[in-house]
Amino acid sequence: MHYVNNPMDLPAASPPGAAGRALHLARRAVRGLDGLSPLVDLALRLFVAAVFFNAGLTKIASWDSTLSLFENEYAVPLLPPEVAALLGTGVELFFPVLLVLGLGTRAAALVLFVFNIVAVVSYPDLGAAGLKDHQTWGLLLLVTLTHGPGALSLDRLIHRRLGHGPHG
Numbered sequence: 001m002h003y004v005n006n007p008m009d010l011p012a013a014s015p016p017g018a019a020g021r022a023l024h025l026a027r028r029a030v031r032g033l034d035g036l037s038p039l040v041d042l043a044l045r046l047f048v049a050a051v052f053f054n055a056g057l058t059k060i061a062s063w064d065s066t067l068s069l070f071e072n073e074y075a076v077p078l079l080p081p082e083v084a085a086l087l088g089t090g091v092e093l094f095f096p097v098l099l100v101l102g103l104g105t106r107a108a109a110l111v112l113f114v115f116n117i118v119a120v121v122s123y124p125d126l127g128a129a130g131l132k133d134h135q136t137w138g139l140l141l142l143v144t145l146t147h148g149p150g151a152l153s154l155d156r157l158i159h160r161r162l163g164h165g166p167h168g
Contacts, residue, residue, distance in 0.1 A: 037150065038150045038151035038152045039152070040150075041147070041148075041149060041152065041153075042152045044140055044143060044144060045099045045100060045102065045144055045150075046099075046100060048099065048144070049096035049099040049100045052095070052115075052137075053096035053097070055092050056092030056093035056096075059085070059088070059092065060093070066089065070082070070088075073125070074122045075123075075124065077121070077122070088115070088119075091115050095112050099112070099144070101154050102149040103153070103155060105144060106144070106145055106148060106149070109144040110145055113142060116138045116141065117138070
């Protein structure tokens with residue numbers, strides 16, 4: 001991926017000598033980092049998807065415990081505990097799959113971003129470590145939400161197949 005206003009988008013003519021060689025090496029380094037961008041985008045999506053998907057698997061593994069948590073620990077606003085448990089588990093199992101595939105990626109990241117906020121608000125005994133985890137996941141989701149899925153995604157493939165070019 002190539003970013004607009006990249007500081008390395010300097011004129012092709014390099015100054016002579018050591019400064020020119022340094023500028024050439026800097027350009028090569030930036031091109032190398034640009035080449036890694038699709039893998040970083042994918043890794044980021046896979047990491048955050050695994051966190052939410054595993055939480056969903058834990059919930060369905062012991063549904064009685066999950067219902068008990070939603071009845072006694074989690075204070076999800078506006079929803080009865082049974083509905084909150086069902087919707088929460090559904091979100092944790094469905095939207096991470098979309099993130100992994102890179103399909104509807106921005107929408108999936110937005111849903112999980114909001115879900116993450118609701119989780120923090122709904123669990124007053126989260127603690128400092130738990131809050132830090134949720135902040136990290138929120139930031140990773142925000143990167144995906146604002147940056148997009150990257151080149152290794154079904155979204156990008158569909159976008160290209162529809163004739164809209166490489167970005168999307």
